[in-house]
Amino acid sequence: MIKPCLKKENLEWDRWVENAEKFPDKEAIIHWVAGEEPFRWTFSSILKAAESFAVGLKKNGVERGDVCAIIIRHNKYFYPIYLGISSIGAIPSVLAYPNPRLHPEKFTQGLEGMSNRSGLDWILTEKVIAEVIEPIILKEKSTIRGMFFPLEWGKNLKFEGKDLENIEQIRANIKDIDPVLLQHSSGTTGLQKPVLLSHKAVLDHVTNYGNAIKLNSEDRIISWLPLYHDMGLIAAFHLPLTFGIPVVQIDTFEWVMIPSLLLEAISKEKGTLTWLPNFAYNILAGKVHDDELEGISLDSMRMFINCSEPVRDKSHKMFYKRFKEYGVKPESLSACYAMAETTFAVTQTPTDKEAKVLYVQKQSIAKGVIELNGDDENSRTCVSSGKAIDGCEVRIVDEKGNDLPENYVGEITISSVSLFDGYRNYPEKTNAVLKDGWYYSGDYGFCLDGEYYIIGRKKDIIIVAGNNVYPEDVEDLVSHVEGVIPGRVVAFGEDDEDLGSEQISVIAETKILDETTQKKLKLEIIKAGMTEDINIKKVYLVPSRWLIKSSAGKPSRKANRERLVVKNETITWS
Amino acid sequence: MISEKFKKTILNELNLYDFDIQDDTTADQVPGWDSLNHINVILAVEKAFDVHFKGIEVLKCKNIGELQKLVNTKLDQK
Numbered sequence: 228m229i230k231p232c233l234k235k236e237n238l239e240w241d242r243w244v245e246n247a248e249k250f251p252d253k254e255a256i257i258h259w260v261a262g263e264e265p266f267r268w269t270f271s272s273i274l275k276a277a278e279s280f281a282v283g284l285k286k287n288g289v290e291r292g293d294v295c296a297i298i299i300r301h302n303k304y305f306y307p308i309y310l311g312i313s314s315i316g317a318i319p320s321v322l323a324y325p326n327p328r329l330h331p332e333k334f335t336q337g338l339e340g341m342s343n344r345s346g347l348d349w350i351l352t353e354k355v356i357a358e359v360i361e362p363i364i365l366k367e368k369s370t371i372r373g374m375f376f377p378l379e380w381g382k383n384l385k386f387e388g389k390d391l392e393n394i395e396q397i398r399a400n401i402k403d404i405d406p407v408l409l410q411h412s413s414g415t416t417g418l419q420k421p422v423l424l425s426h427k428a429v430l431d432h433v434t435n436y437g438n439a440i441k442l443n444s445e446d447r448i449i450s451w452l453p454l455y456h457d458m459g460l461i462a463a464f465h466l467p468l469t470f471g472i473p474v475v476q477i478d479t480f481e482w483v484m485i486p487s488l489l490l491e492a493i494s495k496e497k498g499t500l501t502w503l504p505n506f507a508y509n510i511l512a513g514k515v516h517d518d519e520l521e522g523i524s525l526d527s528m529r530m531f532i533n534c535s536e537p538v539r540d541k542s543h544k545m546f547y548k549r550f551k552e553y554g555v556k557p558e559s560l561s562a563c564y565a566m567a568e569t570t571f572a573v574t575q576t577p578t579d580k581e582a583k584v585l586y587v588q589k590q591s592i593a594k595g596v597i598e599l600n601g602d603d604e605n606s607r608t609c610v611s612s613g614k615a616i617d618g619c620e621v622r623i624v625d626e627k628g629n630d631l632p633e634n635y636v637g638e639i640t641i642s643s644v645s646l647f648d649g650y651r652n653y654p655e656k657t658n659a660v661l662k663d664g665w666y667y668s669g670d671y672g673f674c675l676d677g678e679y680y681i682i683g684r685k686k687d688i689i690i691v692a693g694n695n696v697y698p699e700d701v702e703d704l705v706s707h708v709e710g711v712i713p714g715r716v717v718a719f720g721e722d723d724e725d726l727g728s729e730q731i732s733v734i735a736e737t738k739i740l741d742e743t744t745q746k747k748l749k750l751e752i753i754k755a756g757m758t759e760d761i762n763i764k765k766v767y768l769v770p771s772r773w774l775i776k777s778s779a780g781k782p783s784r785k786a787n788r789e790r791l792v793v794k795n796e797t798i799t800w801s
Numbered sequence: 802m803i804s805e806k807f808k809k810t811i812l813n814e815l816n817l818y819d820f821d822i823q824d825d826t827t828a829d830q831v832p833g834w835d836s837l838n839h840i841n842v843i844l845a846v847e848k849a850f851d852v853h854f855k856g857i858e859v860l861k862c863k864n865i866g867e868l869q870k871l872v873n874t875k876l877d878q879k
Contacts, residue, residue, distance in 0.1 A: 262857045328829035483836040485856030506837070514840045516853060692837050726837065746818035753817075753832040762835040765816070 237403050238426045239469065240314050246471040247271045254473040258303040259492055261481045266303045270471060273307050280304075280311030282390040283380050288373065291316030291397050293348040294409055296341075298322045298360075299378065300353065301478035305454075308351060308377050310468075313408070315394055316401045318423070320345065320409035321455040324356075330758040331359045339363045342370050344652055345409060345421040350374040403427040408465075409651065410457050412567040412695075421651040422567045432570035432645035433466045435618040439575040440500065440530060442466070447527075448474040449498035451482035451489055456693070458535050461571035462502045486510050487519040490553075497527040502563070504535045504693030508542035509727030512549040526554025530578060534563040535693040537681065538610040540584050542727040557581045564612035564681055568666050570645035573621060574679045576613035583611040583678060592682065597634040597673050611678040618644040622665070623674055636673045638685060640665045687784050689720035691762075692728050696720075698784060701761055705733055708755050710748045712736040715774055719788045721765060730764035731756070734787050737768050740800055767791055769798050803869050806849065811865075814838075814845040824866025831865075850876060 246255075251271035258266040268276075289295060295312045297319055299305050312319040322341070325334040341347065342363065347370055350360055354376050364371045407426045411419035448467050452459030467474040475492045482488050490511065492498060508531075533543070543560045551557075562582040564574040576582045586606040591598035600606040615621045622630055623637040631637040642665050649657035660667050671683040689696040701718035705711055715736035720729035733752060739745055749766040756763040775790070777783035790796045808822050815833035828834045834842055846868070847853055852875035862868045 261860055326829065327827070328835070480836070481860060483839060484860045486840065487856060510840060514844060518853070519856065728837075730837075750818060750820065750832060757832055760835075762833060762837065764833065764838075 237430055238398075238401060239407050239429060239465070240310075240398065240401075242430070242469045243270075243274060243277075243310065246468070247274045250471050253471065255468065255471075256306050257473060257475040257496060258301075258306075259475050259477045259488070260301070261478070261485055261488055265475070268303070268306060273310065276304070276307035277310035277314055278391070278394070280308050280377055280380070281314045281394055283377060284311055284317065284375075285315055285390065285393065287349075287375055289315060289317050289349055291401070292406075293317045294320055294346055295349045295351055296320050296322050296345075296347045298324055298350060298352040298356070300324045301476075301480070302378060304378055306464075306476075309454075309464075312351075314398065316397050316405065317349075318406050318409050320347065320411070320421075321453075321460060322411075323453065323455045324353075325359070326760045328757050329760040333759050335359060335363055339366070339369075341411070341419060341421075343368075345411070346370050346652060348372050351377050353378060401426075403430070408460070410460055410567050411455070412457075412650075420653055420656055422647045423651050424570055424645070424647060428570050428645040428647070429461070429465055430469065431618055432461065432572070432643075433469045435616050435644070436462075436572045436575070437466060437470055439572070439578075439613075439616040440532070441578045442470055442472065442500075444471070446472050446499045446529070447496055448472060449477070449489060449492045449496060449501045450474060451477035451479050452502060453479045456535070457567040457571050458502050458504075458565060458693070462532075462534075462565075487515045487523075490515070490520065490523050490525065493525055493528060494523045499527055499529045500532070501528070501530075502532045502534050504728070505533055505537060505539050505542050506692045506726050506728035508533065508539075508546040509725065512542075512545040513725070520553060524554050525550055526556075528555065528559050530559050530561045531555070532561045532563050532575075533582070533610075534565050534572075536690045536728060538562045538582065538612065539727055540608045540610050541724075543582070543610070545727075562610055562612045564639075564679060566668065568647045568660070568668075569619065569641055569643045570647075572616055573619050573639075573641050573643070574613040574615050576611055576678075582613070585609045585611070585675065585680065592636060595636045597636065597675065607682075609680040609682055612672075612681055613679065614677050615679070621674070621679060623672065624667075628662070633674050633676075636671055636682065639668045639670045639672045639679070639681065641668060642666070687719065689718070689729055689731055691720070691730060692726075696731060696761060700759070701731060701733060701756065701763065704755050704759060704761065705735055705752050705763075708735075708748070708751050710737050710739050710744075711752065712738065712771060715771070715782060717774060717782045717784045717787050718763075719784045721788075721792055723764070731762065732765040732767065732788075732792070733763050734767045734769055734774065734791060736771050736773055738771055739768075767798070770800055773798070803865065807846070807869050807872060810845050810849040811842055814842050822865055824864065824869070826865045827863070828865065846872065852876060852879075 247270040255270045255273050256268040309319045403426045406423045409423050450463035454460045560581050561576045565572040586600050586602045588598045588600040589607050620642045622640045669685040672681040687698050698718040702716045705716045706713045718733050721732040723730045752766045753763050774782040775786040
């Protein structure tokens with residue numbers, strides 16, 4: 228087995244090796260597949276498999292510092308492949324496997340954009356999508372040097388002593404400030420911003436975050452989160468592997484089809500921790516049949532951590548009401564505020580208390596100073612995301628960057644020992660958000676009694692089930708649909724109470740008056756979204772010159788949304 | 802074969818005016834039927850036909866024709 232570095236740099240790999248030595252037979256990753264017996268990697272078996280993949284990668288020319296994009300579906304070998312990349316000093320970057328509804332051309336465009344931005348060197352994927360990816364590699368200026376299918380290597384991988392020595396030599400030169408992974412901030416494919424993180428950043432982060440949630444040797448993490456998202460990759464992959472904690476990995480696709488899988492896994496594996504975006508609470512509480520809950524026990528759970536989209540008190544209440552008889556405790560309903568740029572978490576609510584809830588006068592929020600109120604219709608319910616974790620500092624600032632006291636609403640800025648150094652190859656985006664070591668999140672919030680409450684966003688980003696969608700992308704797509712007046716489109720997020728998330732709505736100007744043709748146009752607009760895997764839930768067609776313009780001369784998302792959604796204005800066709 | 806009631810249930814749930822659904826149509830080809838709305842479509846079908854699916858049964862359906870067959874099987878078992 229590859230040994231820890233002699234000069235004792237604190238690397239992720241060293242921690243994995245230590246765990247394999249300390250707990251060789253302890254379960255590391257339980258790979259869950261619906262209707263099958265799970266596959267169980269131990270801390271020693273996963274490292275052994277990782278070493279084999281490392282040898283295979285070396286033989287294929289992968290060098291230290293190379294970025295290896297992994298585009299592989301839920302597969303038990305995914306994990307040792309990821310570890311194998313890391314073991315030779317290369318940089319793993321998990322990318323989403325293309326959804327069947329995404330047009331292949333759009334997928335390649337997105338991957339090409341990401342490749343040019345992130346500097347991808349190698350693609351590790353499945354043979355079935357090789358044809359789609361190959362043309363990008365063949366392009367003259369492509370950064371991608373080759374494509375492998377490591378799932379096909381299987382028994383052909385032979386482990387040889389000489390190869391092992393080579394890998395040990397490479398690793399001896401790796402420093403803790405060297406990159407360990409490349410993750411992408413959530414966003415539309417191709418426009419995602421690459422965040423490179425060092426061993427030190429990740430190790431410091433999981434240590435600080437582990438303290439915040441009082442991670443202990445009895446913990447077992449259950450997750451259906453995709454590993455291309457920071458919440459899945461850091462909280463449900465790096466954190467448990469670093470601390471020798473077992474994690475159950477459920478296929479995201481299967482969870483969406485069978486939400487009760489999460490509950491089944493918690494019950495069977497005696498799970499204690501899980502991270503969920505807010506919509507998952509609504510789905511679990513409202514869309515799972517009683518008979519799927521037969522024999523389910525959730526009383527082993529210490530924390531359900533709500534993260535990656537605005538936390539809703541209603542969702543917590545629904546969830547608790549539905550599952551209290553299955554053992555869910557109110558104090559297990561927790562929340563966290565996180566982002567890829569700070570590795571993952573910034574704040575976390577305490578481990579033994581339910582996330583605090585405040586009723587704030589709506590008018591006071593508009594004025595920027597928080598005044599508490601009773602639970603009535605003039606109040607907005609705000610759920611705490613907790614206090615800053617160790618190693619993180621949070622400031623609430625005004626438009627000029629001046630500090631605001633408690634109770635004042637401002638932009639949330641963060642400084643952290645695990646803060647990124649900037650987006651890879653993206654200085655203009657970096658300069659816009661990183662100033663004097665502080666990351667300007669673009670989120671609005673306030674602090675009260677040391678706890679942070681996130682209440683809005685500076686930009687018009689739409690968060691659909693934890694994924695960020697930029698309205699500009701949607702508007703651009705819809706503008707090209709025949710029948711829509713180009714440039715006369717706005718896209719925005721519309722609250723879906725039932726789902727506990729936002730869905731995408733579009734207002735588009737058209738000169739078409741005939742009702743049947745308008746219905747066809749609505750369908751074409753939805754279909755245009757599908758080609759980029761963007762689900763437009765509602766389409767409002769309006770006549771020419773209906774949209775209100777902002778002072779910059781562009782249709783205003785806020786004002787037009789308000790006309791239709793808040794004031795429910797009737798559209799008149801003349 | 803896709804029944805009119807089955808098709809209408811799906812289209813209503815997805816707020817679609819019309820869309821051609823055949824036996825071999827897959828969910829990802831239907832506008833609006835994404836991972837987020839999948840569960841709502843399944844619940845709408847269950848409600849319309851007063852049947853109940855197990856998650857794994859739906860997972861095994863490769864296309865909408867197979868989902869229709871699953872509905873038919875459930876109705877036969879009643």
